[in-house]
Each structure stands twice: as structure tokens, then as C-alpha cells.
Amino acid sequence: MTALRLTGLSWEELNSLMEAWGERPYRAKQIWSWLYVKLARDVAEMTDLPAGLRSRLQELSPPLAPQVLAHQLSQDGTEKWLLGLADGARIETVYIPDQDRGTLCLSSQVGCSLSCTFCHTGTQPLERNLEAAEIVEQVTFVRAELTRRGQKLTNVVLMGMGEPLYNYDAVVKAVRILLNGTGLAIGTRKITLSTAGVVPRLVQVGRDLGINMAISLHSVRDVVRDQLIPLNRKYNVQALREAILAFPLKHGRCITWEYLLLKGVNDSLEDAQALVAFLGDIPSKVNLISFNPWPGCTFEPSSRERTLRFQEVICAAGFVTVIRESRGGDIGAACGQLRALGCC
Ligand code: SF4
Numbered sequence: 001m002t003a004l005r006l007t008g009l010s011w012e013e014l015n016s017l018m019e020a021w022g023e024r025p026y027r028a029k030q031i032w033s034w035l036y037v038k039l040a041r042d043v044a045e046m047t048d049l050p051a052g053l054r055s056r057l058q059e060l061s062p063p064l065a066p067q068v069l070a071h072q073l074s075q076d077g078t079e080k081w082l083l084g085l086a087d088g089a090r091i092e093t094v095y096i097p098d099q100d101r102g103t104l105c106l107s108s109q110v111g112c113s114l115s116c117t118f119c120h121t122g123t124q125p126l127e128r129n130l131e132a133a134e135i136v137e138q139v140t141f142v143r144a145e146l147t148r149r150g151q152k153l154t155n156v157v158l159m160g161m162g163e164p165l166y167n168y169d170a171v172v173k174a175v176r177i178l179l180n181g182t183g184l185a186i187g188t189r190k191i192t193l194s195t196a197g198v199v200p201r202l203v204q205v206g207r208d209l210g211i212n213m214a215i216s217l218h219s220v221r222d223v224v225r226d227q228l229i230p231l232n233r234k235y236n237v238q239a240l241r242e243a244i245l246a247f248p249l250k251h252g253r254c255i256t257w258e259y260l261l262l263k264g265v266n267d268s269l270e271d272a273q274a275l276v277a278f279l280g281d282i283p284s285k286v287n288l289i290s291f292n293p294w295p296g297c298t299f300e301p302s303s304r305e306r307t308l309r310f311q312e313v314i315c316a317a318g319f320v321t322v323i324r325e326s327r328g329g330d331i332g333a334a335c336g337q338l339r340a341l342g343c344c
Helices: 011-020 026-036 051-060 132-149 168-179 199-209 222-228 237-245 269-279 304-316
Strands: 067-073 079-084 090-097 102-105 155-158 191-195 212-216 255-261 284-290 320-324
Touching (some): 102 132, 199 237, 255 304, 304 320
Parallel strands (some): 102 155, 191 212
């Protein structure tokens, strides 16, 4: 008997399923509400469904939440969960609370095939893509945890383990479930997809989802970017820029460029000026990220002074430039530091 992943069904698919089972149309609405408003972890909780329908769903549906294998809480409030999936695969999900928002960093694959040299996840080979349900359940699981404590999950970033655009269909399906206004209702402005630069998918994802786009850039010189992100050998800096120029950016939005500052690699004033020239008139925000070393990695973080000088150059050119303070470093949850997470 094939398992029925309720959290992997779109609203339309859930309606079709109820129709195919001869159920009344409002049953889909009830189930959707249990999944995404009441954040049920098991079909057994859906007490307003008729017993027959509930037991049919129970028979087919695995638990609605991943298994928690470990949970760590940082001094700065960042939390990391190691989650076990049905086939034994493991992923990590990180929650970063701020004054006015709570951001969840999601994984889209188990491991990653891109081997970015600064990223700890890049040392973990790709095991498999996550299913849409496994992406959605990271959100429902953490939101349920937070709701119980009176905390909020307001934003989602697809910056965890894996390259989201290499798991395109599942990611698009999952994000559409997160966006659905009668369920989780996380708006397009509150969801950000981060990519290492899968050029052929960029315009398409902009059209399909209309969410925020972040690009792991880290250098605008091919000779450097080739070393940091091997995918650059396939889609170089120029190809990436052209794809972004064609990106269907919504009014008032901008592209976020993630730039990890590495001592002596990409942090000179010339690098900063080259970045300004690259950005040109693309509506842009730049996130400067400090590098968090991990065992076996030869890169070093840029000094504070160099980081500030780099920021000055980008700001002077009129771009909002934020130095992203490291979060969760004491629990191995910071950017680039994680064994199971990493897309900066
Ligand atoms: S930075 Fe992102 S794309 Fe690159 S290896 Fe890490 S997880 Fe994969």
C-alpha cells in the first residue's frame, strides 16, 4: 500500500482526493485546516472528521511530523533540530528569532551535489531530494513547537541543506503550500529562495512563485568564483547576471546578493568595486556574511576592519549593505558551519 503524504498534496489535489473518495467537498477544507492552521501532528487529532474517513486516512498516512533526533538551543536564541525522515535520512532545520520576526531556514535536499568549497554541507554527498511533504513538515513542525511557547515563525528561507533549484518540482509545490492563504499563509515577501546560481531555472522560479530571490555570489570574478562555487564553471558570472536581468522582479523588490567575506580571497577594495560594477542598476541588497570556520576548512574570515571597508564601498554606491551577524555559532548552526546545512 502506497503511503499518502497529506502534507505533500496541493489544495487542488486534496480536493480531488476527497471527491474521488466520495466525500463532501468541505472535508478537504477541514483537513487543510487541521494540517496548516491547527498544525496537527497525527490524523488521530482530526476529531471533527467522520470516524470512517479518519481511519482511512490514518491507515494510509504516516505521521505528519518528522522525528526529532536532536535539538540544540544557542545562547542567542537560535535553535537547531536534527530531524529523522521515514527512510532514515537526516536533515537539519534552524530557527533564528529576531525582535520583530522569526525565520526558519529549510533544507531542500539531503546533502548537496554542488560542493561549494566554503560550505560544510558541500562535503556531504547528495543522498536524495526531499519530497514536498518533507519540506512542508519542517515548517508545520517548527511552527507548532513555537506556537505552543507563544513564539512566531514569520519568515522562511530556503538556505539550508541542498540547492533548491535542483529539486525544482518539490520545492515549487512545497512553497505553494506555504503560500496558501487559508493555511500557513506565509506571504511571498516572507519567503526567500537562495541559489548558488542555477541559471536556467532563475526566470522560471520567479514566474512560478514570485518570492524573494537570494543569490550566493561571493565573487564577481570567474577565476575566484570557480574555486568557491564549482557550479560557476557551468554558469559563469556573466550568465548569472544576464539571468538576473531577465528575472521578473516585482515592483519594490530587490535581489539579495549573499557575499561571504574570506580573508585574502574576495575581500579587497578591488573586489568591492568589481561588485559595484556588476550590480550596476539591478535593484539589489547585499548581505555581507562573516565566515564561520569548520574543521578541515582552509578559509579564514575577513577582519572586522576589512569588512567595514568593503561595506563602505558598496554603501557609497547606493546599495543597502548589511553585515550579517553570525547566529547560533555555539551550536554549529551558523552559516557555512553546519554539517547538514549550509547554503549561504
Ligand atoms: S553552499 Fe549551498 S549549494 Fe553550495 S554546497 Fe553548500 S548547500 Fe550546496
